Amino acid sequence: MNRVLASRLLLGLLAVQVVVPAVSLATTSTPRHYAWSMFVESSTDYRYVGETADGTHVELDPAEVGRPWSSVHYGPQTPQRLCARHPELSSVTRFYDAEQESVQPCG
Structure with a gap:
């Protein structure tokens, strides 16, 4: 694998790590901003x-x-x-x- 391909893959991975949470944050209701943490104890009643x-x-x-x-x-x-x-x-x-x-x- 050459350096150009490796750097593009790294930039693509970083972009996904920024875009997915940003979309989730913009499209879910306030108590559910971090939907991927559904197994964490919550104070929601x-x-x-x-x-x-x-x-x-x-x-x-x-x-x-x-x-x-x-x-x-x-x-x-x-x-x-x-x-x-x-x-x-x-x-x-x-x-x-x-x-x-x-x-x-x-x-």
């Missing part, structure tokens, strides 16, 4: 609220669905499992901190 057909809101405990879903707060699996545990619900809403993150319809 997640909570789940179910809604019944008559509009009643019920606080849900993600511990009901067991591990690992009680502590994995990304993707639709935890709300889907809460829907399955509570057939009376029409939807499950996931909140992070005080903001609504997603609504999962049940049924």
Whole structure:
């Protein structure tokens, strides 16, 4: 490998290391700027609220669905499992901190 090719590969690698985090930082919401650190302990407070057909809101405990879903707060699996545990619900809403993150319809 000659020096020109090696320097181009090094510059390309450095560019990727700058561009990927910059794009992630610009396109994700504030608490999730560093999405690649999903396995790091977080101070974010997640909570789940179910809604019944008559509009009643019920606080849900993600511990009901067991591990690992009680502590994995990304993707639709935890709300889907809460829907399955509570057939009376029409939807499950996931909140992070005080903001609504997603609504999962049940049924």
